[in-house]
Amino acid sequence: MHIVMMEFVPGTDAAFFQKVEDYAERIRKECQGVRLYHFGANEAARSQGYTHAVVSAFDDAPTHDAYQVSKAHVEMKTYMGPSIQRLVVYDGAAPLL
Known part of the structure; x- marks a missing residue:
């Protein structure tokens, strides 16, 4: 699992x-072995300002x-970097259902 929460x-803008x-x-x-890759808005009332997240497996x-190190991910990070104020990352193992 790889989860990135961002402010x-x-x-x-949209x-x-x-x-x-x-x-x-x-x-x-483009990335082989990606079981889940979702970018979306954080709807939690307790988000502490982290308005969006990438959730991936x-x-x-x-x-x-x-x-x-894939081209798509490197380009995405380069594009997003200047607009990210804060972020937190979780990397770890989790069973997939």
Whole structure:
């Protein structure tokens, strides 16, 4: 599992989030071994300002490692970086149902 929760700078608009979703779609298509890859708004009342998250699951650790350096993911991080105010990451094993 790989989960990234993000808070964005004020003024981040819908066009930005649509482009991020376009990157997420590329990752789902281009990265082998990705079982789940979702970018979406955080609807939790206790979000502490983390308004969006990437929730993803991979076949195994080597698949996750390959994703980290994939062209689509590197481009996505480069695009999003200037707009991210804060983020927190969880990487760990979890059983898939």
